[in-house]
Amino acid sequence: MTPLLRRLRQDLFATPADGLVTVLLLALIGAGGFAVLHWALGQAQWAVIRANSTLFAVGRYPLDQQWRLWLLTALLAAATGLSWGMLRSHPRPDRGGSLWPRNDWMAVGMVALLSLALPSLLGLALPLQLRWWAIAALLLLLRWLAGRFGPLLPAPLKRCLPLGLPLLYLLGMVLIGGGLALEPVSPSQWGGLMLTLLESSFAILLCFPLGVLLALGRRSDLPLLRWGSVVYIEFFRGAPLITLLFLGQNMLGFLLPGGVAPERVWRAAWVLTLFAAAYLAEAVRSGLAAVPRGQLEAARSLGLSTPQAFTTVVLPQALRVALPSMVGQFISLLQDTTLLSLIGLMELLGTARTVMANPAFLGRNAEVYFTLAVLFWCCCAALGLGSRALERRLNPSTLA
Amino acid sequence: MRPSARRWLPLAVLLAVGLVGCAPEGGGGVQSTKMGTITSRGKLICGVDGSLPGFSFVGSDGTYSGLDVDVCKAMAAALFGDPGKVEYRNLNSSERFAALASGEVDLLSRNTTMTLSRDAAGGNALSFAPPTFYDGQGVMVPTASGITTLKALAGKPICVESGTTTELNLADRMREQNIPYTPLKFQTGDQTYAAYLQGRCVAVTSDRSQLAGKRSSFPQPDAHTLLPDVMSKEPLAPATVNADPVWADAVRWTVNTLFQAEELGITKANIAAKVAEAKANPNQADLRRFLGVEGEFGKQLGLPADFVPKIIAAVGNYGEIFDRNVGPGSRLKLDRGVNRQWKEGGLIYSPPFR
Numbered sequence: 001m002t003p004l005l006r007r008l009r010q011d012l013f014a015t016p017a018d019g020l021v022t023v024l025l026l027a028l029i030g031a032g033g034f035a036v037l038h039w040a041l042g043q044a045q046w047a048v049i050r051a052n053s054t055l056f057a058v059g060r061y062p063l064d065q066q067w068r069l070w071l072l073t074a075l076l077a078a079a080t081g082l083s084w085g086m087l088r089s090h091p092r093p094d095r096g097g098s099l100w101p102r103n104d105w106m107a108v109g110m111v112a113l114l115s116l117a118l119p120s121l122l123g124l125a126l127p128l129q130l131r132w133w134a135i136a137a138l139l140l141l142l143r144w145l146a147g148r149f150g151p152l153l154p155a156p157l158k159r160c161l162p163l164g165l166p167l168l169y170l171l172g173m174v175l176i177g178g179g180l181a182l183e184p185v186s187p188s189q190w191g192g193l194m195l196t197l198l199e200s201s202f203a204i205l206l207c208f209p210l211g212v213l214l215a216l217g218r219r220s221d222l223p224l225l226r227w228g229s230v231v232y233i234e235f236f237r238g239a240p241l242i243t244l245l246f247l248g249q250n251m252l253g254f255l256l257p258g259g260v261a262p263e264r265v266w267r268a269a270w271v272l273t274l275f276a277a278a279y280l281a282e283a284v285r286s287g288l289a290a291v292p293r294g295q296l297e298a299a300r301s302l303g304l305s306t307p308q309a310f311t312t313v314v315l316p317q318a319l320r321v322a323l324p325s326m327v328g329q330f331i332s333l334l335q336d337t338t339l340l341s342l343i344g345l346m347e348l349l350g351t352a353r354t355v356m357a358n359p360a361f362l363g364r365n366a367e368v369y370f371t372l373a374v375l376f377w378c379c380c381a382a383l384g385l386g387s388r389a390l391e392r393r394l395n396p397s398t399l400a
Numbered sequence: 401m402r403p404s405a406r407r408w409l410p411l412a413v414l415l416a417v418g419l420v421g422c423a424p425e426g427g428g429g430v431q432s433t434k435m436g437t438i439t440s441r442g443k444l445i446c447g448v449d450g451s452l453p454g455f456s457f458v459g460s461d462g463t464y465s466g467l468d469v470d471v472c473k474a475m476a477a478a479l480f481g482d483p484g485k486v487e488y489r490n491l492n493s494s495e496r497f498a499a500l501a502s503g504e505v506d507l508l509s510r511n512t513t514m515t516l517s518r519d520a521a522g523g524n525a526l527s528f529a530p531p532t533f534y535d536g537q538g539v540m541v542p543t544a545s546g547i548t549t550l551k552a553l554a555g556k557p558i559c560v561e562s563g564t565t566t567e568l569n570l571a572d573r574m575r576e577q578n579i580p581y582t583p584l585k586f587q588t589g590d591q592t593y594a595a596y597l598q599g600r601c602v603a604v605t606s607d608r609s610q611l612a613g614k615r616s617s618f619p620q621p622d623a624h625t626l627l628p629d630v631m632s633k634e635p636l637a638p639a640t641v642n643a644d645p646v647w648a649d650a651v652r653w654t655v656n657t658l659f660q661a662e663e664l665g666i667t668k669a670n671i672a673a674k675v676a677e678a679k680a681n682p683n684q685a686d687l688r689r690f691l692g693v694e695g696e697f698g699k700q701l702g703l704p705a706d707f708v709p710k711i712i713a714a715v716g717n718y719g720e721i722f723d724r725n726v727g728p729g730s731r732l733k734l735d736r737g738v739n740r741q742w743k744e745g746g747l748i749y750s751p752p753f754r
Contacts, residue, residue: 051460060462188487250498264489264504344450344490346458354450354490357457359731363617 059191085146211280287322
């Protein structure tokens with residue numbers, strides 16, 4: 001304890017002025033925290049969140065089809081547990097090969113606590129609470145199993161495991177939207193957190209390859225390709241996202257014969273994708289610029305073809321450099337999905353607006369916006385944490 | 401030039417065939433491309449606001465409700481006999497006309513004020529059904545203040561949102577009646593109502609439906625009263641595009657059905673009994689025609705013969721819709737005001753079903 005106290009004193013109370021600043025800041029934080037707590041526990045009326053939790057989670061998704069979303073959540077939890085365990089079971093250069101590092105215990109505690117506390121705070125029915133417990137238990141069980149027995153799996157099987165993730169994404173789309181003998185659920189009934197995550201994950205996954213291609217195109221020697229990429233990038237960077245979204249929603253109806261235009265949820269997703277790709281292309285281009293020209297020349301002189309040289313030598317280095325700014329793009333893309341509420345989609349903010357218009361909950365704006373802020377913070381923090389982990393894995397030396 | 405002309409020829413022929421195919425076929429019953437599209441799609445696409453208390457919002461169970469929404473349901477009931485066959489589209493005020501014009505929505509039932517420029521072919525080229533809610537700027541005061549007329553506000557501070565037509569209307573009306581007052585202007589609605597609740601002004605002004613919505617979110621809604629004076633005209637009406645008069649007529653008479661049913665005392669509860677009565681009694685010619693027991697009203701509009709009973713069974717008459725969504729049966733507790741039936745001195749008036 002004493003060294004800790006000494007360090008605290010050294011850092012925070014070195015001089016009288018330092019001490020004063022520390023005390024003032026502590027008082028400020030304390031007062032602010034107290035005010036928020038006082039409001040959250042005393043004045044706020046959380047019934048608006050409890051009563052509308054389903055709406056916030058999945059929007060107007062039909063009740064009798066919601067088992068599909070439960071199944072999807074369980075599958076996602078299983079995949080998370082599995083890949084978490086598999087990652088830990090591999091010895092890694094930057095970690096002492098520990099199967100259960102301290103951070104993991106904290107994460108296990110968080111999952112257990114959230115699955116126990118949140119459903120009861122939301123006042124969910126007991127069967128629904130049990131489902132959340134079962135899903136959390138599944139996640140932790142698979143984490144343990146994969147950590148324990150993962151290394152025993154044959155190597156080819158282990159190599160195939162990552163292929164499950166894209167398959168899972170496609171399966172998720174089918175589960176949400178229907179098809180393959182499942183009853184179709186119209187995208188106009190999707191909403192809430194589900195729609196936010198769906199739109200942003202769709203855009204993030206697709207804008208990445210598109211952005212890389214555009215970045216390569218912009219550095220290409222072929223004038224047509226280069227100018228095409230430049231025009232595309234500058235057009236999408238020059239127009240505000242909201243005007244593009246309005247264009248997508250309202251102009252397609254004029255341009256295409258009735259009924260041909262894709263559902264508005266998909267139109268919005270494509271606009272987001274095309275928009276994000278332009279910004280991502282610039283991030284990737286900065287990465288490409290950071291790779292010395294000699295790398296490409298060396299690869300070519302070793303007999304690699306140009307595509308081979310790019311995919312195996314140049315791009316891996318460029319993407320590593322561009323990773324932090326790319327993740328910044330992804331996070332802002334996730335937050336940009338709130339603009340979809342302005343074109344009438346029921347994503348999180350759209351759901352919030354309609355909930356606040358319910359005469360039973362008029363005037364409960366603060367509670368609703370507070371919840372939204374927490375949800376968005378969690379999603380963005382998760383993206384940020386994920387990217388830090390990825391960065392540490394790719395180049396452990398550069399990360400502070 | 402010649403070879404290129406030859407190349408375009410097949411396209412031109414295709415186009416011509418397409419145009420002929422699209423043209424309405426003569427003879428027989430009523431034809432409407434829009435109604436054909438809706439029928440073959442199997443559901444009505446209705447543009448609503450989606451976040452207006454009392455007019456359109458999504459309840460905790462995920463279903464839409466509100467006065468605007470009930471108009472959509474009535475239309476779906478008229479077309480399909482099923483008020484559930486509606487897909488709702490939330491539209492904001494800037495995109496609503498574009499969405500209607502491009503065919504994204506079939507019907508706009510979104511608190512839209514009927515005005516000349518929106519109706520005119522050279523303007524937004526809309527076709528309006530009769531107004532389903534006559535809104536207008538009103539004034540709210542604390543009940544305890546004892547104020548009951550605009551005159552009593554002389555010399556008192558009035559809270560108003562700055563830069564709005566509300567502010568201009570207030571100034572115009574007060575000048576007309578020669579009532580001096582002190583406007584307290586605020587940038588946002590929230591600030592305006594907060595100042596009113598703190599007692600910085602004795603009255604606050606905005607559209608009556610908005611005032612009622614705000615009032616229901618106050619700590620003590622009963623302690624505030626809306627003055628009977630109305631300072632502006634805001635007739636809110638469902639709209640369709642000008643280009644399809646057949647569809648516009650179907651919407652117009654669906655709204656009139658709601659009005660007429662209230663006038664005749666036909667409600668959701670007694671519609672079955674009324675239909676039975678009409679069928680049993682050949683002397684009730686008016687009722688028989690209205691309920692589609694005899695006559696060709698449905699056919700003339702391109703709707704099923706029994707569209708009136710279907711509508712009333714689904715959503716009830718206008719009075720029931722009003723009470724349920726914005727009237728005494730709701731939290732907004734608006735009184736009918738000018739939205740009463742014409743026989744009671746209001747503006748709700750259906751032309752005869754003849």
